[in-house]
Amino acid sequence: MTASPADVVETPDLCGAYPRLDEHQIAELSRPGERRSVSPGDILHREGEQLREFIVILQGKVAVVEGYGAKERTIAVHGPGRFLGELGLLTGQAGFVTAVVREPGEVLAVPADEIRTIVAGDPALGDLILRSYLTRRTLLIGLDAGFRIIGSRYSPDARRLCEFAARNRIPHRWIDLEEDEAADALLRELRFSPHDTPVVIWRGDQVLRNPTTAELAKTIGLLAPASSDTVCDVVVVGAGPAGLAAGVYAASDGLTTVVLDAVAAGGQAGTSSRIENYLGFPTGISGAELAERAVIQAGKFGARLTVPAEASELEPREGHYGIFVEGECVVKAHAVIIATGARYRKLDVPHLDKFEGSGVYYAATPFELRMCRRSPVVVVGGGNSAGQAALYLNGNASSVRMLVRGGDVHGSMSRYLADEIDRTPGIEIMYYTEVRELLGDRTLQAVRAENTRTGELLEIQTSALFVFIGAEPHTEWLKGTVPLDDRGFIVTGQGTSPWGTPLSLETGHMGVFAAGDVRSGSVKRVASAVGEGAMAVRLVHERFTTTGTQ
Missing domain, CATH: 2.60.120.10 (Jelly Rolls)
Known part of the structure; x- marks a missing residue:
């Protein structure tokens, strides 16, 4: 040419x-x-x-x-x-x-x-x-480079693929059937109908029809989980700040280390558009970039990161543990660090599931930003995540309303965030306000909210509702295996057992540790999670001295 x-x-x-x-x-x-x-x-x-x-x-x-x-x-x-x-x-x-x-x-x-x-x-x-x-x-x-995803914004599978690409910062172009005039012509060229979507086009000629997340990951070269008879030193389940820190410190200490995550590196922090108060970054850093740096750092020391790989079972074995993904034991390790974090709690309103992915969101990434271009947005919550989302979305939305059930955000939000929101035109905070009902047919069209002081009901027009109202731990796969508190968080450092008193981050199983947001009593901050990840590795070494593993 x-x-x-x-x-x-x-x-x-x-x-x-x-x-x-x-x-x-x-x-x-x-x-x-x-x-x-x-x-x-x-x-x-x-x-x-x-x-x-x-x-x-x-x-x-x-x-x-x-x-x-x-x-x-x-x-x-x-x-x-x-x-x-x-x-x-x-x-x-x-x-x-x-x-x-x-x-x-x-x-x-x-x-x-x-x-x-x-x-x-x-x-x-x-x-x-x-x-x-x-x-x-x-x-x-x-530049919208990379592979193309063609689909409907109302399709859960299309959203799944877009979310995976956005969370992993994989270059891609989203072609919306409802908005992109070229979508129909492109489908006809590929001999597909809109009912065949979502469709992924890779390298211009390779077409994947509604691929699983694992199939898409394999196509673009991400490591797939593969079973092995080798018993590694440490497996870290979860690649948020705690898990990535554990991966970096374990691998840099010479331990053979495998890190698994269900969706993407970064955890909840990875969806933050800007973390302004993380030590060492005076101008701030996005959660995604912080995660990317940590992934490269862990890889530099020899840690193996596998995404997507959602752990479904922890099985104690003779002298080691097995971690199952989709019913198959893919990793065996002498020690386990559980860092699966937490996810945002869902609103207790009727028909919520009807609008999830088509109007109700739990993250504010570039994908969600596209969904609410020049439209009014509602953010529910008064913590740091809600504040960061409001500031991020304000650059693209026509207006942002924050619904806060209390009368102030300064007790639940970092001061720098609260002050910036106060200074930002286009963001309105509605105090003592809770969502009561979601309105719309196929998609979200409005929310009905109540002022809990006056009892007044308000109907707020919006097609995008972002929910950040506290966290629930990712521990369903561990029920009956390790001790959990009444909210589902992992209990560590308590009780006695035949092998003695657990170490401070150790669970009821010897050599199984928990770090970060998933742990009962942890401080829900990025820096705290990183510290616990590093601390868990130090305790792994301490446990190995008693078991003679190393």
Whole structure:
């Protein structure tokens, strides 16, 4: 394919996504790398295939394109000193773009395993590459690159796929049957009808009709759960802040570590648009980016993260434990750290399930943001999650109303959030107000709320209701296995047993620990969860000294 003149003009680096390596850094990479001559049209890596090399351009120019050979779109053009690749090089995902040589020259190719080792040992180079890759991922998401999901906004399966992609920050484009004029034509081209949706289009020609989440994950290169006879040192169930911290500390201590999560890394924190008060990030950081950094960090030390993998059973065995996913024992470990976190409690109103996914939401991610563009939004709750969601949604919604059952938010919300909400036009807080009824036929059209002081009933027009009213633990799969309190949270560090008194984060089973929001009595904060994850690993070592495991 012949490049147009515009295709060979180097893309300016306006946001740190395309830095240039200096001579010293290139020399450092040259030791394990291989120099290659390249010609126009050469493919250096291809969309849909795993990224196996870190490539530095020494001479010539390379274009990064989506849809190579078909409806091609140029994402960026790079010249000497710049490097190729994206976050998938560090996480093992397939690539979402193709790199094609536009001008003849020379490149330096470093195997992916080697670059991970170099990055781990060179903080300056590692930080440069990581920052670049994180920014490139954000740019790809903003450009609607990646695979396409065609479906109805009212379809639970379409929402499931979109939520999985959004929560895992996987580049994709959502094509809405109700709003996108190109949807019908595209379906006809694929010989599908609207009744066949949701449909996923990958690499332009691979079509998946209503795939399971696991099938989609496998297609794009995410690790699938696979049973093994090997007994690892630690399995961490849940990849929120506590689970990711446990994974990082366990793997960095040399323990063979497996981390499982049902949906995505990050947990509830991963859905936060901005965490402003997390130590070390004075300008704030999104929950998704914090999770991405932790995943890369854990992988650097050798931890294996598997998503999606929802644990369904914990089985004590002779000298170890088995974790079951979909009825099959996929991981065996000498110690277990349960960090499955909590999920937001549901409203106690009639017909709630009718509107879940088609008007009632429990997270505020880019997917939900698209669902309420230029529409009035209602947020229920007065805590940090509700406040963060209100601020995030306010940028896209026509108005945001917060329904708070008490008379103040300062006792339940961080001061910086409460102050920012007070300063933000477009957000109205309605105190002493509770939802009584959801109104609408196929989709949510309004909510009926009551002022509990006056008894007045109000009908608020909205097509999007966001619920953040406290948490319920993810412990259904553990009932009858470990002690739970009356609210379902895991009890730790209490009682006695034939093997002695449990350690502070240890459950009623020796070597089974709980950390973070899932634990009874824990402080429901990101920093606290991270601390408990690290502490749980220290207690694993302590338990191993008594059992002789290591």
